[in-house]
Amino acid sequence: MPKELLNKEDIERIITRMAHEITERNRGVQSLCLIGIQRGGAHLARRLALKLGGIGGKTIPVGVLDIALYRDDFAVRKEQPVVRRTEVPFEISNEKVVLVDDVLFTGRSIRAAMDAVMDLGRPSAIQLAVLVDRGHRELPIKADFVGKNVPTSLEETVRVQFAEDGLEDRAVLE
Amino acid sequence: MSLKSKDLVSIRGLDASDIGLILETAAGFKDVLGRDIKKVPALRGKTTVNLFYEPSTRTRTSFELAAKRLSTDVVNFSVSTSSVVKGESLRDTALTIQALGADIIIVRHSCSGVAHFLADNLGASVVNAGDGTNEHPTQALLDLFTIQERKEAIKGLRVAIVGDILHSRVAKSNMYALTTMGAKVRLIGPPTLVPEALEELGVEIFSDMDKGLRDVDIVMMLRIQMERQGKGFFPTTVEYFRNWGLTPERLSRAKKDALVMHPGPMNRGVEIASDVADGHNSVILDQVTNGLAVRMAVLYLLAGVKG
CATH class of the missing domain: 3.40.50.1370 (Aspartate/ornithine carbamoyltransferase)
Structure with missing residues (x-):
């Protein structure tokens, strides 16, 4: 039986809170840009950018990153991961990049994402914002901004769905 | 996947x-x-x-x-x-x-x-x-990619493949790929170089280039393979150009926004005029990229x- 972790209103509140946290930590939104990891992170990044823009009074550049080509599990996967578009239509060198993902789990996606970002330029800093941190890290990676910490077992999965994909905003534990 | x-x-x-x-x-x-x-x-x-x-x-x-x-x-x-x-x-x-x-x-x-x-x-x-x-096969796939980039859907497009079909592996791969994706394929060239049996694959065959190019969306030129000639398939390259070379006048039979493609290397003045190869309909360098x-x-x- 899937257990609801976050509903539409929860997600909305979390995005508002994270936008304020990001602004506070960076003392404003100067030289800040957001990069969402395909696919869930991309939706979150766009929403977060709108919110941040509202707070900071300027448009925040937002891009999407595909990490398929940077994964570390080619040898053990049955199929090649689907290659999607990376669209980061702005210069990231000397900017502060906030990586955005929906669920933080082993940390391997974030490792791949950091390598992918480094191939696009040399940001002055990379920070990490996630909607759900479910634990079980396999790498020394920690999120700077967390929507909700959820203790999970390895057998469970956390699924986040978004209105952008034609579904209702929610996060569930299955 | x-x-x-x-x-x-x-x-x-x-x-x-x-x-x-x-x-x-x-x-x-x-x-x-x-x-x-x-x-x-x-x-x-x-x-x-x-x-x-x-x-x-x-x-x-x-x-x-x-x-x-x-x-x-x-x-x-x-x-x-x-x-x-x-x-x-x-x-x-x-x-x-x-x-x-x-x-x-x-x-x-x-x-x-x-x-x-x-x-x-x-x-x-x-x-x-x-x-x-x-x-x-990879040539046909890159041709499809180039077409899709400019025309979005491949399905329903009219594509003319022109030249030495008989010796061309590019033509064969493209014929299979284009028909699989739902395009309508025409083959144009001298009867000695376009096997009639290919009609069984659901393609149309033309020896008159002006007729064959009418209203096509894509003109795919093939290289005349000098190294595979010499068996009298056509008299001279000059005569070949006169009948099957792609000139600006010939291209005007196709749709206005037709794409001109060529797998390279080109024989300018044999199968394609320089004006067309370098013209605004040409996507030949896009194909390479x-x-x-x-x-x-x-x-x-x-x-x-x-x-």
Whole structure:
């Protein structure tokens, strides 16, 4: 039986809170840009950018990153991961990049994402914002901004769905 | 998502969803090629061998760059300086290369069926870079990618393939690929070079170029293969140009926004006029750029098929 972790209103509140946290930590939104990891992170990044823009009074550049080509599990996967578009239509060198993902789990996606970002330029800093941190890290990676910490077992999965994909905003534990 | 076979030997072995997957994956790689760092670590640790028994600059270079940008190690096996001149058989050469640890073998040969033979005999992935007069699958895939980039849907387009169909592996691969994706194909050329039997594949055949080009969306020119001529298929190159060369006047029969394509290398003034080759309908250089992205997609996807 899937257990609801976050509903539409929860997600909305979390995005508002994270936008304020990001602004506070960076003392404003100067030289800040957001990069969402395909696919869930991309939706979150766009929403977060709108919110941040509202707070900071300027448009925040937002891009999407595909990490398929940077994964570390080619040898053990049955199929090649689907290659999607990376669209980061702005210069990231000397900017502060906030990586955005929906669920933080082993940390391997974030490792791949950091390598992918480094191939696009040399940001002055990379920070990490996630909607759900479910634990079980396999790498020394920690999120700077967390929507909700959820203790999970390895057998469970956390699924986040978004209105952008034609579904209702929610996060569930299955 | 993955392809079903470890090899890419012919377009005939692919269905519309395979072709769709390759084109979609290639779009992701085209992004990579536009960056400052045009390289991704996806196939780190793999080894690619270029085994070319026929002269080729662009295809070999394109495959080599594609493999390097995926971070594989690339070895170019040049037949003229190898044990092949000492009489080693094709199979032995290929087995030796495989024993050296090659994961992907890209082969071009003047005999039809060589890629198929190697695919059956090797555990490594085999990519056909042109076998005799049979197929050149990556060329057809890059042509499709180029068409899709400009025209969005391939389905329903009218495509004319013009020239020496008989000897052209590019024409054959394109014919299969285009009809699989729902395009309407016309073949245009001298009757000596366009086998009538091809009508069975659902294509139309024209010997009158002005009629054949009427209202087409794509004009795909083929290279007159001087090295495969000399058997009197047409009298002279001058006469060939007069009847089947693509001139601005001829091109005006096609749709106004028709794309002009050519797999290269071009014989300017034989099959295509310079004005057309360099004109605004021409996407010939796009084809070259897209070839890199498509070959990266093919290598990437084949590497995902577990033997």
